Each structure stands twice: as C-alpha cells, then as structure tokens.
Amino acid sequence: MQKNxxxxxxxxSEKGIRLTRQRRLLLDLIEEAxxxxxxxxxxxxxxxxxxxxxxxxxxxxxxxxxxxGLIEELDLLHLDxxxxxxxxxxxxxxxxxGCTKCGKIMEFxxxxxxxxxxxxxCETGFLIRSTRVEVxxxxxxxxxxxxxxx
Amino acid sequence: MQKNxxxxxxxxSEKGIRLTRQRRLLLDLIEEAxxxxxxxxxxxxxxxxxxxxxxxxxxxxxxxxxxxGLIEELDLLHLDxxxxxxxxxxxxxxxxxGCTKCGKIMEFxxxxxxxxxxxxxCETGFLIRSTRVEVxxxxxxxxxxxxxxx
DNA sequence: GTTCCTGCAAAGAGTTTGCAGTTCT
DNA sequence: AGAACTGCAAACTCTTTGCAGGAAC
Numbered sequence: 001m002q003k004n005x006x007x008x009x010x011x012x013s014e015k016g017i018r019l020t021r022q023r024r025l026l027l028d029l030i031e032e033a034x035x036x037x038x039x040x041x042x043x044x045x046x047x048x049x050x051x052x053x054x055x056x057x058x059x060x061x062x063x064x065x066x067x068x069g070l071i072e073e074l075d076l077l078h079l080d081x082x083x084x085x086x087x088x089x090x091x092x093x094x095x096x097x098g099c100t101k102c103g104k105i106m107e108f109x110x111x112x113x114x115x116x117x118x119x120x121x122c123e124t125g126f127l128i129r130s131t132r133v134e135v136x137x138x139x140x141x142x143x144x145x146x147x148x149x150x
Numbered sequence: 151m152q153k154n155x156x157x158x159x160x161x162x163s164e165k166g167i168r169l170t171r172q173r174r175l176l177l178d179l180i181e182e183a184x185x186x187x188x189x190x191x192x193x194x195x196x197x198x199x200x201x202x203x204x205x206x207x208x209x210x211x212x213x214x215x216x217x218x219g220l221i222e223e224l225d226l227l228h229l230d231x232x233x234x235x236x237x238x239x240x241x242x243x244x245x246x247x248g249c250t251k252c253g254k255i256m257e258f259x260x261x262x263x264x265x266x267x268x269x270x271x272c273e274t275g276f277l278i279r280s281t282r283v284e285v286x287x288x289x290x291x292x293x294x295x296x297x298x299x300x
Numbered sequence: 301g302t303t304c305c306t307g308c309a310a311a312g313a314g315t316t317t318g319c320a321g322t323t324c325t
Numbered sequence: 326a327g328a329a330c331t332g333c334a335a336a337c338t339c340t341t342t343g344c345a346g347g348a349a350c
Contacts, residue, residue: 018349020305039339054307059340075225077282078234082315083339095266097276108274112266116245116283119260126247126256126287132227133266133283137276168324170330189314204332209315232314232340 006031008070008088015068022053026061036074036085036096036105062086069129077136079103095133101142108135156181158220158238165218172203176211186224186235186246186255212236219279227286229253245283251292258285 005013008027013019029045030037037045039058046053065071066086074085077098093113097106117128138146155163158177163169179195180187187195189208196203215221216236224235227248243263247256267278288296 018304020349022306052307055339056308056341057306060305063341073228078223081338097270097274099276100279106274106276108270110266110269112262112269116260116262116266117285119262120247120258120285120287124247124256124258125290125293126249126285127293128285128287129250131283131285133281135267135270135276135278135281137270137278140275143275143277168329170324172331202332205314206316206333207331210330213316234314 008065011070012065012068017064017068021051022057023061025051025053026058027065030065030071030086030088033087036076036087038083038085040083072130072132074132075134076105077134079105089130093131095135097135097137099139099142100136101138101145104139106139158215161220162215162218167214167218171201172207173211175201175203176208177215180215180221180236180238183237186226186237188233188235190233222280222282224282225284226255227284229255239280243281245285247285247287249289249292250286251288251295254289256289 005019005024006027008031009019009024012023012027025046026042029042035041039055039062042058042062043053043055062071062073062084066073070089071086072089074087074096076085076096077100079098079100080103092109094107094109095113097108098104099106113131113133117131120126121128155169155174156177158181159169159174162173162177175196176192179192185191189205189212192208192212193203193205212221212223212234216223220239221236222239224237224246226235226246227250229248229250230253242259244257244259245263247258248254249256263281263283267281270276271278
C-alpha cells in the first residue's frame, strides 16, 4: 500500500484486498468520472491515458467492488443499451431520472429515500444495504416537442 | 377483437395495436403470473399449456408492451441472473426488496414512492411515467445465519 | 515463497435482426 | 388487399471462465 492513496483505494486495502496496478487504475477512473461508466468505457478511458487493461479484469474488478460495497451497479433503465453502469458510492445518495425520449439521465437528491428505507426496516426487518431508485420520465424539453407534434 | 377480452388486451387493442394469438397468450401469462417472469419463462409456460411461441416474438412483444406502458421491466438487482423480469403494471405500485444472500424477492407497498414522484415533478418538471425502486438487503433469516457464523 | 491477480482466448447467455411466409383488420 | 406480425436461423453484444504466467504482500 502506497502513501497518499485516495478514498476508495484505502477502503479496499483496509479490507485486506490487494491493490494492483489495474485496481488502482479502475478506482481512479471511477472516482474521477462525472458520468456513469460501463465496462467498455473503462477499457477505453484506460487506453486514453496509456494504460492497458483487459475486459475480463474490468468485469472481475467491478464485481469485486460491488461485492465490497464500494460501487453501485445501475441499469439506468437501459435507455442507453443493455450494459450496466457503475458509480462510486458517495455519502449523499441520489436517484436517477431518465428521459425515455432523449435518453438524458438526471441525478436528483432527496431525503425521501431514507424514509422509505426506514419504513422497510421497521416493517420487514430486512437489513438494507442499498436502495436503487430509477425513474422513467419525459424531460421538459421533450414534453415541449411532444406538444408541438400534437 | 374478440368479446370479453381481459384488461391488458383491451388496453392494447384500444391503442390500435393488433391482437394476435401470440400477444393474447403472453398477456394471459403475464396477467396470471404471481411471479416476475422473464423471456424464457414465457416460452416455457406457453409450451406447458400446449402453445408454441418463438423467443424472438416474446422479446418483440415484451418490447412493445413496455413501450406502451402495459408492463414494467425489472432487473431485480440481478440476484437471479442477467435476465430482465417483467410484470403487469397494476394500480397499486410496489417496490422490490431482494436478499443478497438467499436471493429471495419481497414486494412492499408504500405511499412514499408517490411522495418522491411528487417532489421530482415539482422540482424538475419531468413528467413521470414510472418509478422503479429496488432495494438490496439481508432478510431476517439470513441475518440470523450471519450471526451464527460470528 | 505463497497466494492471489491478470491477460488471453474461448465460451456462454440473453437478446436482436433479416427475411420469407402468414395472419390480422 | 394491405399492413403488420411471426418463425426460423443466424448474428450480436455483454459478460464469464479456464488456464498459464506474473505481481502483490
């Protein structure tokens, strides 16, 4: 373990999991990303910064990070295709709203998700790990275009 | 359009979409199902009642029904594999809680989802079509087993 | 030094597509 | 009759796996 490692890397290391060049690379890419990445994005972005990584390693690492609770797997309603998207789990959880017409994804923060989680815990006894909320909608721009047609 | 067609079939027909033998069959299976079906379930269940339907038709029909807003596509956190699951859209919406250990899926009804939708509509102007909430958790049984190990 | 990880290549699974023939309205 | 739908088969994409060599601790 090297000095001054960034957040997710420390977390992984503290769980007794080896930090390899490839894992550092992927964690960097995921932490720096503003978007929701999928596996082939990661291969591509790695190449762009001159580092090579195999698809298989990407998938294996994403699985590992998901199991360890460091990243979250999203489908984003498959508006963009069948791949899975991943994002770092941050303090403030947020939900995703996708426009079914233009495919745009918007993030939205709300405390109400925590309320749902509380209600579930109390009433069912389930111990919640994470909650994924994905909303399928029509964005304001696309609503305008729909009205023009009519 | 035949007489006494069931709910989803009427809805489809009213949209001007042809009712074929295969579509009736799939709608019947989806309406009667208590579980969340995926494509190959539908092929299998059709065969069990002596009707043949091609995979391609199943996928095309599921796409159609999803686009028309008659069924909802779920991933159920992929606890059960990479397939998509489908269920009829019913009046009372519900969310899915999956146990990451045993894979059990529980349905849960709450009014709080409607609150989230209201908040989103007001603050973003998005017109919501549907909201998918999938919770990853540990069920009470599996929590017990975890404690035994420790 | 031991254990775990990676790359490569091949396989696997779910899903989509082109086309000719059939069915619906 | 005309438009839309289906079955078949092949193709496609995303993802997983076995194995030999290499890296982390």
